[in-house]
Amino acid sequence: MLSFTVIPTGPLMVNCIIIYNDKNCIIVDPGGSIEKIIGFLDDKGVVPEVVINTHGHFDHIGGVFELKNRFKIPFYMSKKDEFLLRQASLHASMFGLPPVVSPDLDFDLSQDVRIENTVCNVEIIETPGHTPGGISFYLKELNLVITGDTLFAGSVGRTDFPYSDFNELKESIFKLYRLNDRTVVIPGHGEFTTIGDEKRNNPFVRAV
Numbered sequence: 001m002l003s004f005t006v007i008p009t010g011p012l013m014v015n016c017i018i019i020y021n022d023k024n025c026i027i028v029d030p031g032g033s034i035e036k037i038i039g040f041l042d043d044k045g046v047v048p049e050v051v052i053n054t055h056g057h058f059d060h061i062g063g064v065f066e067l068k069n070r071f072k073i074p075f076y077m078s079k080k081d082e083f084l085l086r087q088a089s090l091h092a093s094m095f096g097l098p099p100v101v102s103p104d105l106d107f108d109l110s111q112d113v114r115i116e117n118t119v120c121n122v123e124i125i126e127t128p129g130h131t132p133g134g135i136s137f138y139l140k141e142l143n144l145v146i147t148g149d150t151l152f153a154g155s156v157g158r159t160d161f162p163y164s165d166f167n168e169l170k171e172s173i174f175k176l177y178r179l180n181d182r183t184v185v186i187p188g189h190g191e192f193t194t195i196g197d198e199k200r201n202n203p204f205v206r207a208v
Helices: 034-044 064-071 079-086 088-094 166-176 195-201
Strands: 003-009 014-020 024-028 047-052 075-077 123-126 135-139 144-148 184-187
Touching: 003 034, 014 034, 014 184, 024 034, 034 064, 047 064, 075 079, 079 088, 123 166
Parallel strands: 024 047, 047 075, 144 184
Antiparallel strands: 003 014, 014 024, 123 135, 135 144
16 A cells, blocks of 8 residues: 655755655655654665655755665656755755765656656656756655645745746646645645645635
8 A cells, every 4th residue: 555654854854755655665855864764664664766856955865865875776856956966065054054965866857757666656747946957746646746845835935046937936836736626735844735725825826
């Protein structure tokens, strides 16, 4: 049976999502707190097959290097955000945080590469705006979408970075709004919401 859990990770409390069956799992946006992640895997007796990321900001990739090397698994993200991996420690220092060990990217999701795994089908929805390579992951079987820092409960991702674009972000969010209203939204930080709630109530991008 397919299940998921959300573990707030790292100093900025990034929502790390673990999607798992009775044997294996996919890890999304491990921001750090490796001991929490490993503890959950050990408790469930599941083995990770792949790490996938919604985007390349330092707070979302803080645990990728260690997980990749510990479990010998690949890392998937859009190559359009690869420049952010190289800048991770610089950006962390701006928040007064320690350096981040940046992982090597194994597969480029901007080319619509199928995410090879035995856990579930993951639909890639390109959602740039917050970063050039922002991606959301839709899991039809669980009726949920993982939006990273594109769409939040009652808010949207920052677009005050030199590489960000609000109009692009808005178009990305309208793309997400095409999902059914009951789809659960797991954002990169904070509380869950639904597509329907955001379409009706989001003060930044409202569709109804």
